[in-house]
Amino acid sequence: MYIVIIGGGRIGYYLTKTLLNEGHEVVIVEKEAPLVETLNNEFGSVCVQGDGCELATLIKVGTERADMFIAVTGEDPDNLVSCQIAKHRFNVKRTVARIRNPINEPLFKKLGVDVIVSGTNVILEYIQDEVPTHSLTHLLDIEEGEAIVVIKIPENAETIGQPIRNLEISDDNKLLLVINADRKNRIPTKNTIIKAGDRIIATTTRDKEEDLRRSLTGLE
CATH class of the missing domain: 3.30.70.1450 (Regulator of K+ conductance, C-terminal domain)
Known part of the structure; x- marks a missing residue:
């Protein structure tokens, strides 16, 4: 599967590490240059510096061919906007968004985000249910x-x-x-x-x- 991850912080890091080990193709979008450098030093050229809410950035990372789009920045509005673009502009079938404030969950659901989660392990469990994995x-x-x-x-x-x-x-x-x-x-x-x-x-x-x-x- 080709998976686009928005946000290269702690959650994005562990998701990337796990998914690469499972053999998936992953690209990360991260705003901060130091994080981009750290991720690329560890995983190879998998991280692109940019704003996951900007159309040009999502075009650059090939969102149109993504099987899954995961937004795990620390900002709920950014996660919602990027998932909306992925869903409605690029027709990505599966969008996953992290939320920090539970009060935002009804809005995310209303606007069509497929899966709303609040932690790394829940996201991983969802991915493991969706795709074949090793034992x-x-x-x-x-x-x-x-x-x-x-x-x-x-x-x-x-x-x-x-x-x-x-x-x-x-x-x-x-x-x-x-x-x-x-x-x-x-x-x-x-x-x-x-x-x-x-x-x-x-x-x-x-x-x-x-x-x-x-x-x-x-x-x-």
Whole structure:
């Protein structure tokens, strides 16, 4: 998928990192030159300096071919305006906007923004529902060497029907939350049964991510 992100701050940064790791094509629009330089130094030439509310900028980044348009600046009016341009000028099918003030949500809905969210993880969850993903999704780094990941249990997982206590999970990993196929959340215990479609949110170290995936799915 080709995804345009407006806003290169903390949320834009983590979204870009995750989406690039998933193999998507991403471009970021950011006003501030220092942020543009930082993003391009880390991710390559993915960030364009400009105003996401300006038509010329959105033409420059190829918004007409975008599959998804995500506005995550710190300003609700900017996010609304840029999504409106993407939707009505470029016919982007999916627009996602961050809001900081909940009082603005009815207006965003009335003006046709497809998804209105207020945090990084909610945006990522929406994207993961919309597009095919690998069984392990790296969400973000929380400190040196440690990360938060989501592992989806596929239909062919060998661990389905087993309690967590039967799985070989190292002490480096901590299971935080299980989201089942019906989007119901529960805190995992040793007696929690693994089910197809579960998404398990966990902390782990970067070098142990694949080990954790294998432990939870039983698959290589």
